[in-house]
Amino acid sequence: MNDSKTIAALDVGTGKMQVFIGEIIDGKLLNIVGLGQNSASDVKKGDIIDVRKAAASAQAALSNAEKTSGARIDGVCLGISGTHLRGFRNVGSANVSGADGVVGADDIRRACLDAQSKSISDDKVFIHNICCGYYLDGEYTTDPLGKKASHIDAEFYMLYGDSERIADAIHIVESFGLEVKYLVVNALACTRMVTTFKQRQEGVLVLDIGCGTTDYAFIKHDRTFQAGTIPVGGDHLTNDMSFGLRMSRKNAEKLKRRFGKLILTQEEAESSVWTEGDKQIGDRSIPLMSITKILRARMGELYGIVRGELEDFFIDGDVKEIVIVGGTSRMQGIRAFTEEFFGVPCFETKFSARVKPTLCHPEYAAALGLLDYSLARAESDAVGKKQSPLRSIISKIFKI
Amino acid sequence: MEVSSASNGQRSHGLKIKVVGIGGAGINALYKLCMENIPAVEFCAMDCDADILSQCAIAEKILLGKKSTRSMSAGGDSAAGEASAMEDLDSIKNAVAAVDLLFIIAGLGGGTGGGAAPIVARCAAEGGAKVISFCTMPFEVEGAQKKAEALEALRRLELESDATIPLPNDILLKNAPADAGLLDAFLKADTCMSMAVKSVCKMLLCTGLINIDFAVVKSLFAKKSRKTIFGIGCGSGADCVNSALADLSNCPLLNLPKAPEKADNVLINVICGADMGMNKLQYILESVSNMFSAKEKVRIGAIIDEAYRGRVEICVIGASGVSDGTQAAFGGGTPVRNAEHFEEKSRHGERIKARIKKKIFKPKPETETEQSEFSFMEMSKQRGFFEDTEPNMYRGEDLDVPTFMRKNIKIPL
Numbered sequence: 001m002n003d004s005k006t007i008a009a010l011d012v013g014t015g016k017m018q019v020f021i022g023e024i025i026d027g028k029l030l031n032i033v034g035l036g037q038n039s040a041s042d043v044k045k046g047d048i049i050d051v052r053k054a055a056a057s058a059q060a061a062l063s064n065a066e067k068t069s070g071a072r073i074d075g076v077c078l079g080i081s082g083t084h085l086r087g088f089r090n091v092g093s094a095n096v097s098g099a100d101g102v103v104g105a106d107d108i109r110r111a112c113l114d115a116q117s118k119s120i121s122d123d124k125v126f127i128h129n130i131c132c133g134y135y136l137d138g139e140y141t142t143d144p145l146g147k148k149a150s151h152i153d154a155e156f157y158m159l160y161g162d163s164e165r166i167a168d169a170i171h172i173v174e175s176f177g178l179e180v181k182y183l184v185v186n187a188l189a190c191t192r193m194v195t196t197f198k199q200r201q202e203g204v205l206v207l208d209i210g211c212g213t214t215d216y217a218f219i220k221h222d223r224t225f226q227a228g229t230i231p232v233g234g235d236h237l238t239n240d241m242s243f244g245l246r247m248s249r250k251n252a253e254k255l256k257r258r259f260g261k262l263i264l265t266q267e268e269a270e271s272s273v274w275t276e277g278d279k280q281i282g283d284r285s286i287p288l289m290s291i292t293k294i295l296r297a298r299m300g301e302l303y304g305i306v307r308g309e310l311e312d313f314f315i316d317g318d319v320k321e322i323v324i325v326g327g328t329s330r331m332q333g334i335r336a337f338t339e340e341f342f343g344v345p346c347f348e349t350k351f352s353a354r355v356k357p358t359l360c361h362p363e364y365a366a367a368l369g370l371l372d373y374s375l376a377r378a379e380s381d382a383v384g385k386k387q388s389p390l391r392s393i394i395s396k397i398f399k400i
Numbered sequence: 401m402e403v404s405s406a407s408n409g410q411r412s413h414g415l416k417i418k419v420v421g422i423g424g425a426g427i428n429a430l431y432k433l434c435m436e437n438i439p440a441v442e443f444c445a446m447d448c449d450a451d452i453l454s455q456c457a458i459a460e461k462i463l464l465g466k467k468s469t470r471s472m473s474a475g476g477d478s479a480a481g482e483a484s485a486m487e488d489l490d491s492i493k494n495a496v497a498a499v500d501l502l503f504i505i506a507g508l509g510g511g512t513g514g515g516a517a518p519i520v521a522r523c524a525a526e527g528g529a530k531v532i533s534f535c536t537m538p539f540e541v542e543g544a545q546k547k548a549e550a551l552e553a554l555r556r557l558e559l560e561s562d563a564t565i566p567l568p569n570d571i572l573l574k575n576a577p578a579d580a581g582l583l584d585a586f587l588k589a590d591t592c593m594s595m596a597v598k599s600v601c602k603m604l605l606c607t608g609l610i611n612i613d614f615a616v617v618k619s620l621f622a623k624k625s626r627k628t629i630f631g632i633g634c635g636s637g638a639d640c641v642n643s644a645l646a647d648l649s650n651c652p653l654l655n656l657p658k659a660p661e662k663a664d665n666v667l668i669n670v671i672c673g674a675d676m677g678m679n680k681l682q683y684i685l686e687s688v689s690n691m692f693s694a695k696e697k698v699r700i701g702a703i704i705d706e707a708y709r710g711r712v713e714i715c716v717i718g719a720s721g722v723s724d725g726t727q728a729a730f731g732g733g734t735p736v737r738n739a740e741h742f743e744e745k746s747r748h749g750e751r752i753k754a755r756i757k758k759k760i761f762k763p764k765p766e767t768e769t770e771q772s773e774f775s776f777m778e779m780s781k782q783r784g785f786f787e788d789t790e791p792n793m794y795r796g797e798d799l800d801v802p803t804f805m806r807k808n809i810k811i812p813l
Contacts, residue, residue, distance in 0.1 A: 012484060044785075044786065044788075044789050045786070045792065047789075049789070081791070083790075088480065224663070231792050232792070232799050235785060235786075236799070236800070236802075236803075238785070239783075239784045239785045239786065239800070239802065240802035240803060240804060242784055242785075243782060243784060243802045243805065244802060244804055244805075244811040245811070246813070249784070249785055254578065266486070269486070270481075286813065287812055287813075289483075289812070290811045290812055290813065291481060293804065293806050293809060293811055294802070294803075294809075294811060297803040297804045297807055297809050298802070298803045298804075299809075300552070300797075300803075301803045305794060323607075340559075343559055
């Protein structure tokens, strides 16, 4: 008999709360059985403004998902984002102890412990300690075990967040009587879902441009070298249009979805569009060029910040490709604009073959990635490779 | 005009070199260059302002944006400059067609220079030309906004050009006397640009003791590099070589805040009199190689010009941050590639540590919120949907305020 359990992935997004319910069969196979959505009006730039309202919104999404799937949720994989997330790189060192100069498991462990020994202030908590690779006498490798060297360095990227904000996010799930199984930074969640192994080996930058934030992650040698969140997203594009074209936010959003383009043809550059299209009182014509100017200014600025954060990787030519997901990735001309700005190819997002074609939408990438992450963790927990670090995060936050 | 015959020591190549001055600052510098009487080089002026073009004594002129700016200036709006260039794309393409080496000279931070220069560079590159851009950057006193616009234009120009050499007016003015006026500062920038263009043209067109031809320059920029190194040093007298080297190391263009200290490929051109000995050339080669830590990828050219008896001019042009594919520049094959690859890897460890220093708890300066340079008091209230959230500060600017407002981009309605 198959051993199956259900897990839900909750993506607390700025635009909406998304829940995917997946069934993990024999700890290996992931089957998506339910989907629930609800708008999230009390989340801005990835930060929860009103915990109560946000919890109500998340619970509605979870209930919807449970209803559509008919399954009962055992635990939740919670995706977080927001302005409070920060990261830094740290290198830990150890001398190879064996007389034969061969790197052993204990040498690696000591270097890793040294790298992770950095402490942060009490109001912050580590979410992920990601190993970016090792240096054996200064030479990079992903697998140092059994190789000859006198000195080993382990490079880690440490992602941390504000304890209070993370507690709020956990509270949203726990107030519904559910357990948070895994806590994942959204920037990391979707990377495996929308990139191929080859891309991750060569160097790929994944940009998840959502409503309130842009999550980025740079992966090379199949390891995450840097990830983070920039508090600018589709909401900023809408807000800019609302100011620039002097219209309500609602109309600006509508116009952005219908006519928002980052690249215009000569003909389009000279044409105009009607705000409502019904030619009634209040309807007016707006040059397409004006919409594009506003959008390009904002996207150019956002990309400038991304490049600034990953400057070293761009200078060294490590970023070989860019993948864009999230709601804003649907904007026309965004790929061409991305290539023009970064000078790096940006192809259409290809989802993992495990995802049903009907679910292959860029805005689902984060939630699907969370489920995928749950599966990977369930597999590793099943073979006893790793213990969940979530307990230590929770005990630090709640001072248990 | 193509160089079809050898005269006055000129080499016959069929090589077509063109210098395009874009916008007010570019045309001023171009005018200065015309006065230098460099043979076998074509000049072209491009601007949105019909008045400036009508006063300009350069034969080939292109008026940009007849419809969009109605032959008036771009008004300091780079978007208008860009739109004007797009409007007259065909004229630009015709002007840069069949050119082998195109020099773009422009002032960034304004309308036409900042907006049109990247487009001209792209047209030329698409036509197969190698594009070297010299651009002046505004003075600090001209304000942070103009500086930001200039940096953005520079970034775009770097993407389209094979080599881009920015000339910050502030740095050029540093070497000027204390009582130098604004005109002197601008003149300094014009002189610097014209010297640079003249030197590269001489390198390519004059018959030398050791020749550097266009193929060498082409291979130097076989792939677009991140940073370009460019410097000129002049010396005269008994110890002209050492004084030229000292002048070169003090060259403001080599001492820019973000100038790379190392170069992957370096080209040295020496213009000297017949009294220059081979040992002195060797000395120059070694000194410049050490200066840029580029020992095995250096190429030297020497031109004998009798007018230079007792003095010497050294022009250095190099590329830094070139990806692996260009390491074998100068057609010299691949002997150093594997060694470099190993070196690169071992250097990586050091770079990581440097990165960490930079990245660990990267302080988001809290004082930035109090920056007083921008008059944001009114603009800071323009946050709309984000009114009830904390300011979203990044480098002294609130990202929740619409970008076009902060960058002063005009939105026609």
